[in-house]
Amino acid sequence: MASKPMPDSLKRLQPYVERALKCWLPPENKGDDLVRAMHYSVLGGGKRLRPILTLLACQAVSGNVEPALPAGCAVEMIHAYSLIHDDLPCMDDDDLRRGRPTTHKVFGEAMAVLAGDALQTLAFAILTDPKNGYRNEQSLAMARELARAAGYRGMVGGQAKDIGKTAHDLDTLARLHREKTGAIFKAAVTLGAIAAGASDRERKALAGYAEAFGLAFQIMDDVLDVVGDPAKMGRYKGSDEAAGRATYPGMIGVEASRRRAQQSVEQGRDALMSLSQPAAELDELLTFVLTRDT
Amino acid sequence: MASKPMPDSLKRLQPYVERALKCWLPPENKGDDLVRAMHYSVLGGGKRLRPILTLLACQAVSGNVEPALPAGCAVEMIHAYSLIHDDLPCMDDDDLRRGRPTTHKVFGEAMAVLAGDALQTLAFAILTDPKNGYRNEQSLAMARELARAAGYRGMVGGQAKDIGKTAHDLDTLARLHREKTGAIFKAAVTLGAIAAGASDRERKALAGYAEAFGLAFQIMDDVLDVVGDPAKMGRYKGSDEAAGRATYPGMIGVEASRRRAQQSVEQGRDALMSLSQPAAELDELLTFVLTRDT
Numbered sequence: 001m002a003s004k005p006m007p008d009s010l011k012r013l014q015p016y017v018e019r020a021l022k023c024w025l026p027p028e029n030k031g032d033d034l035v036r037a038m039h040y041s042v043l044g045g046g047k048r049l050r051p052i053l054t055l056l057a058c059q060a061v062s063g064n065v066e067p068a069l070p071a072g073c074a075v076e077m078i079h080a081y082s083l084i085h086d087d088l089p090c091m092d093d094d095d096l097r098r099g100r101p102t103t104h105k106v107f108g109e110a111m112a113v114l115a116g117d118a119l120q121t122l123a124f125a126i127l128t129d130p131k132n133g134y135r136n137e138q139s140l141a142m143a144r145e146l147a148r149a150a151g152y153r154g155m156v157g158g159q160a161k162d163i164g165k166t167a168h169d170l171d172t173l174a175r176l177h178r179e180k181t182g183a184i185f186k187a188a189v190t191l192g193a194i195a196a197g198a199s200d201r202e203r204k205a206l207a208g209y210a211e212a213f214g215l216a217f218q219i220m221d222d223v224l225d226v227v228g229d230p231a232k233m234g235r236y237k238g239s240d241e242a243a244g245r246a247t248y249p250g251m252i253g254v255e256a257s258r259r260r261a262q263q264s265v266e267q268g269r270d271a272l273m274s275l276s277q278p279a280a281e282l283d284e285l286l287t288f289v290l291t292r293d294t
Numbered sequence: 295m296a297s298k299p300m301p302d303s304l305k306r307l308q309p310y311v312e313r314a315l316k317c318w319l320p321p322e323n324k325g326d327d328l329v330r331a332m333h334y335s336v337l338g339g340g341k342r343l344r345p346i347l348t349l350l351a352c353q354a355v356s357g358n359v360e361p362a363l364p365a366g367c368a369v370e371m372i373h374a375y376s377l378i379h380d381d382l383p384c385m386d387d388d389d390l391r392r393g394r395p396t397t398h399k400v401f402g403e404a405m406a407v408l409a410g411d412a413l414q415t416l417a418f419a420i421l422t423d424p425k426n427g428y429r430n431e432q433s434l435a436m437a438r439e440l441a442r443a444a445g446y447r448g449m450v451g452g453q454a455k456d457i458g459k460t461a462h463d464l465d466t467l468a469r470l471h472r473e474k475t476g477a478i479f480k481a482a483v484t485l486g487a488i489a490a491g492a493s494d495r496e497r498k499a500l501a502g503y504a505e506a507f508g509l510a511f512q513i514m515d516d517v518l519d520v521v522g523d524p525a526k527m528g529r530y531k532g533s534d535e536a537a538g539r540a541t542y543p544g545m546i547g548v549e550a551s552r553r554r555a556q557q558s559v560e561q562g563r564d565a566l567m568s569l570s571q572p573a574a575e576l577d578e579l580l581t582f583v584l585t586r587d588t
């Protein structure tokens with residue numbers, strides 16, 4: 001069975017993001033395994049949801065996606081680094097990601113650790129590079145926001161809780177999700193808002209959207225791990241359960257999880273309503289999160 | 295035998311740096327292994343050479359060390375992260391660092407990877423935090439400089455070359471050292487110069503000093519691995535040779551290595567001469583690098 005159609009915005013913006021990611025990566029060099037591992041990890045497919053959220057948030061405020069492109073690439077570098085490290089044998093020990101061998105399977109563990117490290121650095125290099133076209137205060141606000149989202153109170157803190165298996169109820173699970181995946185979604189949207197020169201009110205509306213989006217995304221990710229088609233997802237099914245990981249379906253079942261995600265999507269829609277102009281493409285992404293099968 | 299006396303500047307500034315590092319780390323929390331691992335790694339001793347270079351570079355230009363403190367802490371967070379990752383079983387596989395079990399020995403490999411990741415992020419969080427007291431353009435210049443020094447063209451690139459064992463002659467070894475350890479020393483000094491509002495001429499002089507310092511430091515580090523006292527160094531002797539790592543003593547012998555380090559120290563002294571005022575404490579650190587036994 002073919003996958004459900006992707007929203008137009010994803011189809012339209014993916015190649016645009018892809019080209020920009022390639023431009024911000026160091027030029028590939030046959031003898032340089034580190035740079036090869038960075039390319040392999042970043043350019044190995046993926047829906048580019050985070051940078052596209054950055055672009056669409058910027059568009060929702062300013063009408064343009066262009067100014068958000070460097071910021072979106074920085075966010076995607078953070079995401080790519082986190083996937084490499086999460087897949088390591090000492091973490092989730094995954095051999096397969098998007099249907100391809102994981103970075104440590106191809107380049108070895110040491111190079112995978114280093115490629116992740118270098119991609120995190122690259123994110124901040126992009127945000128502080130005068131080539132990105134941002135004003136000083138924009139660059140700085142973006143780097144501050146991304147550092148907050150990626151660090152011990154955000155993505156890495158959430159991953160530490162996840163491997164520590166410290167979530168035993170819905171509240172702590174929701175917090176874990178908010179940190180592990182939600183914080184970067186929120187940063188993605190916020191960086192887009194900063195690129196657009198958004199007002200405080202617009203930033204707040206978009207942040208509300210991002211929080212709702214992130215939660216719905218993570219719940220449906222957990223659901224897909226139970227009911228999804230491994231061939232489409234490019235990973236093994238039931239990996240969460242096998243890892244003993246706390247999930248929404250594990251705690252409240254698949255159907256209640258879907259309902260919770262639906263509820264979150266509606267909250268995301270409400271948040272968009274307080275923008276002065278309609279943000280149809282951000283809205284469409286919410287539907288996609290709920291119905292996606294990959 | 296007692297260790298050689300430390301320069302006054304180190305003795306004086308170490309507690310000052312120590313307190314600041316503690317302030318920038320997240321508050322410790324009994325149940326939070328990630329934060330505990332970050333504290334363990336950062337506050338586990340160490341000479342604090344890099345942040346003290348940041349302070350002294352700032353002092354050489356402005357007469358004050360204070361403005362450089364947040365910047366010095368950011369540099370030390372990068373250094374601490376790199377040590378955690380370098381010690382991992384898949385990298386150098388070291389059980390001992392500064393006489394204590396390495397981070398992964400105490401907290402496990404997964405938490406060690408994450409603590410390193412979070413410390414890298416924290417470095418950029420410090421540099422972009424309004425609490426650091428820097429003007430926007432200073433913060434941004436510092437973050438840019440540190441990202442350049444820590445990334446694929448600097449520290450991580452050098453470590454990748456080191457584990458890839460690609461250095462087979464003095465030129466490639468010198469380049470490896472310049473990237474792996476030299477880049478962060480240079481960033482340490484440059485951030486101090488930025489904190490002081492140094493002129494281009496002053497920045498250039500200090501960068502020249504830092505390059506010479508870094509090379510002398512690394513050569514003597516290699517020499518100590520051959521002739522040093524493991525009890526004083528808090529690590530095993532001969533670990534470079536055991537790891538098949540390219541080193542100066544391995545290539546040209548211990549005596550020629552010492553002479554090369556001495557030469558580099560003299561180049562560092564020459565660089566300091568072009569500052570408008572004498573920089574006695576930076577000078578003294580060069581002597582320390584040459585004569586240290588820990």
